[in-house]
Amino acid sequence: MRILVLNGPNLNLLGTREPSVYGTVTLADIETILRQRAAQLGAELDFRQSNHEGQLVDWIHEASGRWDTILLNAGAYTHTSIALRDAIAGVGVATIEVHLSNVMARESFRHHSMIAPVCRGLISGFGAQSYLLALEAAVNIKVV
Ligand code: DQA
Numbered sequence: 838m839r840i841l842v843l844n845g846p847n848l849n850l851l852g853t854r855e856p857s858v859y860g861t862v863t864l865a866d867i868e869t870i871l872r873q874r875a876a877q878l879g880a881e882l883d884f885r886q887s888n889h890e891g892q893l894v895d896w897i898h899e900a901s902g903r904w905d906t907i908l909l910n911a912g913a914y915t916h917t918s919i920a921l922r923d924a925i926a927g928v929g930v931a932t933i934e935v936h937l938s939n940v941m942a943r944e945s946f947r948h949h950s951m952i953a954p955v956c957r958g959l960i961s962g963f964g965a966q967s968y969l970l971a972l973e974a975a976v977n978i979k980v981v
Contacts (some may be wrong), residue, residue, distance in 0.1 A: 844886035845912035863958040895978040897924040907932040936961035
């Protein structure tokens with residue numbers, strides 16, 4: 838099982854960014870925790886972050902045939918990006934939408950996800966744990 842984790846804009850600021858919303862865990866902390874769990878589950882994992890929409894699109898394209906599942910926290914692009922939606926739909930790699938915060942409990946502009954309709958599922962609101970839950974889901978997608 839090969840899992841690609843993609844993080845979008847501003848997630849490199851985790852740890853200092855709006856700690857009342859996102860906590861103090863850093864993206865490096867999340868990567869460490871995920872890698873440990875992936876090793877336990879026997880999954881191969883790559884973990885990337887970009888602030889650039891086109892880079893995320895390129896990584897989604899490259900995932901075709903190389904990665905079984907994408908865990909995608911697209912950050913604010915979740916709510917705006919038709920390009921990401923089309924990329925996910927275009928490559929046909931199972932993609933799980935991930936958010937640290939509960940987007941439905943926040944501003945109304947975060948209630949709509951451009952990518953949700955083309956994702957396999959959505960995990961939101963559990964902080965860093967959202968990534969771990971998504972990893973568990975990714976590993977189990979094929980058995981249930
Ligand atoms: C986020 C939620 C988005 O609305 C926001 O723009 C982010 C982070 C989350 O993980 O909670 O950048 O994706």
